[in-house]
Amino acid sequence: MNRPRVLLTGATGFIARALIPRLLDQADVTLLLLEEFGSGAPLPATVRAVRSRVDAVYADLRNYQLTARAVRQARPDRVIHLAAVGVDDPFLSVSTALSHNVSGTINLLRACFEADGLDVQQLITARTPGERSAMNVYAASKAAAWAFGEMYARTAGWPIHGAMIYQTYGPEQPPNFFIPSALRAARAGEEFPMTTGTQEKDWIHVDDVVGGFLATLGADLPPGETVELGCGRSVSLLAVAHQLYDLTGKGGRPRPGALPSRPGEEPQQIADAERTAALIGWRAGISLNDGLARLVNSPGG
Template sequence: MNIERRTLITGATGFIGHCLARRLVETGAEVWAGVFPGEPPERVEGLPEEVRRIPLDVRDGESVDRAVARCKPEVVFHLAAVGVTDPGVTPFAALAVNVVGTIHLLESLQKQAIRRIVLVGTCYEYGAREAPEGLDPFNFYAASKVAAWAFARAYWRAFCLPVVVARPFQVYGPDQPPHTLVPSAIHAALAGEDFPMTPGEQKRDFIYVEDVVEGLLTAATTPSIQGQSLDLGTGQVHSVRRVVERIWEITGARGRILPGALAYRPGEVMPLAADADRTARL
């Protein structure tokens, strides 16, 4: 999947953003990375040398305008967000970055000859699916992503901005934050440490980060899907406990798995599976 166009990535120094930047360079794209001014230097240095860095703080509309005017993107991947791995993010921080930041970007892109905007959401927007609307966020991060989706769709309706929303499910792979499930379990297993965890009954749709990136590229290049929302997952679920047990089996770990040592997060959702068939049809 090739995108030989001028491309802007917000959140390029994050877990998925790093992988996406590398893949876009491979396709021959001219890649610009929007870099938050306070980003740790090692995260910026980890980007491919071919990627052009540009200061970008989505909370500041003028910063967004300057970055967009400078790189003049044809394709945009919007990954910049707070709360991805922090369930305690405040509603004010989530609103400022995930909602207002998205609006700043959409406003700025109206002035450009933009071909596609891929807005990255989250599977947690679905929550327990107990609301009749089909979206049922259970924390402030997920709620802010629902709001960002609503604004993106409104901009598509009102101004024909070519927005596509992609919702990754349980992403894992190299360079993932070390405190998240899979890397923290691997670390404990290799170190011979005990691994305290929740009862682990949550069922998640695990998808490798490189497969997510291919899904994002597909969302950026498939014609006639503007305004649509796509799930990026396999459609198959595995319990969190079983995933940890499998890591123990593969590594021959000597430490103990301690299910139930940690409580579930408030409002924890048990099953979350992507509608992979619908995504394939689109």
């Protein structure tokens, strides 16, 4: 059987760095990279590491013509859309969120499914559980983008699927995220200023997120369906911070309440793991205890 051709956006991001090596085991991969990388700008180290094993096309998703050209060049069977802005800055400007996350997604959808001569059998777009309350600019823009994807899926039958990614962590996560920030303070034996930390999240290791994407790829799902990539359990931020301090054993402590909470933040997020298992036959396999221990013991954590 021929290997599928998969086009991946957001190739320089945290999840893509873990996904690409495993995706290459079962597919021919083309990365959709920003135009600047096609004009001589240095590639990030993580992309350079796999560049000899992947193809690349170049575009700015905010530009429909450039996006359509790149998709025609790649001629993918399947597409994984990870590109977004605001993951680490949820209160970014509205204009930036709309142009990248909404217009960029719509341009990609149209480029995949309206062009003659293409046969894209599936497009998986990354979603966030924050879309449900949409209490910050990033989440609201992602919710708007999905509304268009769902509309096209249900009215035109385009094979668009969502992968709702819960609270991901793992090696080489950007340092301004919660777990890397807390771990850095714990390793230094310093206090860690934080919010009250009562918010409960469904924490999922990035290796499990990759497994969820691979299980969704090629799955027999109706257009417009979303699978939720999480463990189905929630643990508070404060409990996670305390666990990191216990694992490092360097002294110091979390300081809950030292920082204000974000307005409108949901008190609890939990993936419907049972429904995901029924849809794609996949469950997360790395417990939070094991995942945090791996991270603490990893030099790159």
